[in-house]
Amino acid sequence: TQLLEQSPQFLSIQEGENLTVYCNSSSVFSSLQWYRQEPGEGPVLLVTVVTGGEVKKLKRLTFQFGDARKDSSLHITAAQPGDTGLYLCAGRTTSGTYKYIFGTGTRLKVLA
Amino acid sequence: DAGVIQSPRHEVTEMGQEVTLRCKPISGHDYLFWYRQTMMRGLELLIYFNNNVPIDDSGMPEDRFSAKMPNASFSTLKIQPSEPRDSAVYFCASSWDRVSRGYTFGSGTRLTVV
Numbered sequence: 001t002q003l004l005e006q007s008p009q010f011l012s013i014q015e016g017e018n019l020t021v022y023c024n025s026s027s028v029f030s031s032l033q034w035y036r037q038e039p040g041e042g043p044v045l046l047v048t049v050v051t052g053g054e055v056k057k058l059k060r061l062t063f064q065f066g067d068a069r070k071d072s073s074l075h076i077t078a079a080q081p082g083d084t085g086l087y088l089c090a091g092r093t094t095s096g097t098y099k100y101i102f103g104t105g106t107r108l109k110v111l112a
Numbered sequence: 113d114a115g116v117i118q119s120p121r122h123e124v125t126e127m128g129q130e131v132t133l134r135c136k137p138i139s140g141h142d143y144l145f146w147y148r149q150t151m152m153r154g155l156e157l158l159i160y161f162n163n164n165v166p167i168d169d170s171g172m173p174e175d176r177f178s179a180k181m182p183n184a185s186f187s188t189l190k191i192q193p194s195e196p197r198d199s200a201v202y203f204c205a206s207s208w209d210r211v212s213r214g215y216t217f218g219s220g221t222r223l224t225v226v
Contacts, residue, residue: 033214042116042203042217043155088155097168098143098209102155 003027004091004103012109016078021087021106023072029091032065032072033100037086079110118204118218125225130192133221136185137206145215146179146189147203155203161187162209194225 004025013019023032031050035043047056049065049072056063060083062075072089086107090100117136125131137144145160159169164181172179176195181187191198201222205215 035214041219042205043215044217045214048214098162099145099157099160099168100215101157102147104154 004089004101006087006089006103006106008106009104010107010109012111013079015080015110015112019076019079019108021074021076021108023074023089023091023103025070025091027091028069028094030069030094031092032069033090033092034063034072034074035088035090035102037088038084043086043088076108079108081110081112084108084110116204116206116216116218118202118221120221121219123221123223125194125223127195127225128193129225130190131194131198131223131225133189133202133204133223135187135189135204135218137187137204138216139185141206141208141216142184143207143209144181144187145205145207146187147205147217148200149203149220150200158189191223194223196225199223199225 004023007022031048033048034046036046037043047058047063049063052067052069054065060077064073086105088105089103092100119134142163146158147155148158149155158171159179160167161181177191179189201220203217203220205217207213207215
């Protein structure tokens with residue numbers, strides 16, 4: 001069974017601070033995605049990373065895929081209250097089937 | 113595009129009753145997924161379809177759960193009989209199989225079994 005562990009589980013920070021969320025596994029993934037979920041809604045895709053070592057930037061968010069494609073990180077610069085939500089990583093299995101396994105989630109709260 | 117549409121948004125039922133959750137995927141998407149989300153277990157994949165055919169149902173908890181996709185625009189997830197431990201938010205998602213594409217999720221059905 002492929003598992004994705006995220007850390008930290010909970011994070012509460014002040015507006016303007018920086019933060020990093022981690023997503024780790026002992027398994028290799030062919031691609032990895034990050035989603036953000038707000039209360040009462042489904043997760044919304046932020047980014048997909050495919051190549052080991054790949055870095056993608058989305059405004060104040062920076063995503064990195066580990067060289068061995070087993071881990072990933074999400075860094076937010078100058079966090080804003082609008083960044084509040086549940087952040088989920090999801091890894092695509094390498095078994096040949098098209099399915100993503102979701103991580104345990106990081107619940108972020110940014111205080112104004 | 114209206115996105116993935118799920119109904120109902122909320123469902124409260126008594127233990128032992130049959131529950132049917134419904135999903136309309138985005139037109140043109142050839143994959144459909146059913147997930148269940150709880151605080152304890154996070155987001156779990158129950159089953160997914162490709163071109164209306166079930167591909168992987170290894171996440172379906174037990175025989176009380178069944179899912180169908182009679183056509184490209186409609187899917188159901190049925191629980192019969194329902195139990196309190198089935199209480200969760202159930203999400204439907206659809207997608208194309210393109211590496212850069214993610215899943216588009218519906219808003220979910222919050223199921224409470226009392």
